[in-house]
Amino acid sequence: GTPLFAALATGSKEAVETFVQAHAVDQPPGSRLHKLCSQYRQDDDRINKFKRNFKLSNRRTVLSYLAELGDSDILALVLETGRFEANSKDDDGRTPLARAAGSGREAVVKQLLEIGKIEVDSKDKKGRTPLLWAIENGHKAVIKRLLQTGKIDINSKDENGQTPLSWAAIKGHEAVVKQLLKIGEMDIDLKDKSGRTPLSWAAGNKHEAVVELLLQTAEVDINSEDVNGRTPLSWAAEYGHKAVVKQLLKAGGVKVMHKDKNGRTPLSWASGSRLGIAVIKLLLETGKVEVDIQDKDGRTPLSWAAEKSDEVVVKQLLETGEVNVESKDKNGRTPLSWASWSLMGLISGRA
Structure with missing residues (x-):
């Protein structure tokens, strides 16, 4: 991930193209990776999400940053190289999906879910899932997409015993509570570790x-x-x-x-x-x-x-x-x- 981080941090499209093309040398000209690279090259209106003063951490993966910043274009390129694991976890145990969900990046969440092998309910080191992160910040569109997968444990608890409904109630997200209450398997009175x-x-x-x-x-x-x-x-x-x-x-x-x-x-x-x-x-x-x-x-x-x-x-x-x-x-x-x-x-x- 370091060479790609360096390419992204330069703010140069050419640097990113060089990185991706280096991974595409063994693929046929009509491959999806070549097409994505071509589209990326022709996008003159693209805004670089990584500024020159952007601080990178070795505790995070390149996919983690791309997902959180909502950079779906480069994310697509990177995933297509086959060199990066879509379910990779950073040092906090969070996946790219969790980062995207917490930041409300609906397009990236959709993109990741379409891969088909995404661990939708993966827990991080605090026991929190992508759904919990989306709920904390009230990202209704992301929550809807995650729920539609049918792969969510709606009563999943984090390290404090708090469920998705608990978090929605704590934050006062009325619309999110409405979303959750429509789900039949919901245990409305589940208590957390403090008994609340x-x-x-x-x-x-x-x-x-x-x-x-x-x-x-x-x-x-x-x-x-x-x-x-x-x-x-x-x-x-x-x-x-x-x-x-x-x-x-x-x-x-x-x-x-x-x-x-x-x-x-x-x-x-x-x-x-x-x-x-x-x-x-x-x-x-x-x-x-x-x-x-x-x-x-x-x-x-x-x-x-x-x-x-x-x-x-x-x-x-x-x-x-x-x-x-x-x-x-x-x-x-x-x-x-x-x-x-x-x-x-x-x-x-x-x-």
Whole structure:
């Protein structure tokens, strides 16, 4: 690959032609390689994808770069020489197809798939397939082509246990989620290594459209727990995703008072986060919330809000008339004690 890299880096069509022709000497004049070379020579409008300041790495193959940059013309020439393996992996374990898919190079993906011997579902060192790379970056056309091969394990997991649907949910790619949900073999509630489902990720990342699509399937466990016992509502509450909390509450069946492994409820998480102000009112309005409930450390939502010196949340909780301002946690600290400690920290930090 080094001589070709050198030829490409010069930006000279003649240098590339010289390289390819050297590999075509034993082939008849009417061969496909000669035809491709002729077409390449006659293309005066061609834009060189390799600039003179392009940095090449010996960790990558020539096909890897050509696929990622979308240089289908030279890729065709190189493949036709028969000197390069279309399924070759770079040092990251990624194939040319994976590089093209991740960069959204639909023409190159089509070109590689037409070879017929391409490993469509090949995993790299992180367990990620070309489909996962395309999904992460939301390349719908590439995703469609890959799915049409019929050679995709739609529930394939990467090293973190995340599936194609997980990645689409994490990134909030609504159109991609729609594409995937049309596939019958999809396991919508598969958990990753942290125990989180696509719904959990979509809820925690404020992807309302994706949350709605997943809820509409009627196949998701709305109260699915991750390894820490946290639910989609817990994640949405902590980050103050008001619209998502509304969606989850409206769906019905959601456990508003669910305790995670630390004994914290969605209200507790919302109260302890400056982002949670918007959802506290929604949670209180359900009429199903025990406002003064203690977690495993004996701390209440008021305690968490006091630590953050969050006056608005403290006022919301006090106005319920259901909190014990003298409630002590396992260390004997009251909400007032936490508020004082927080204020002292703020003062000393500015001193």
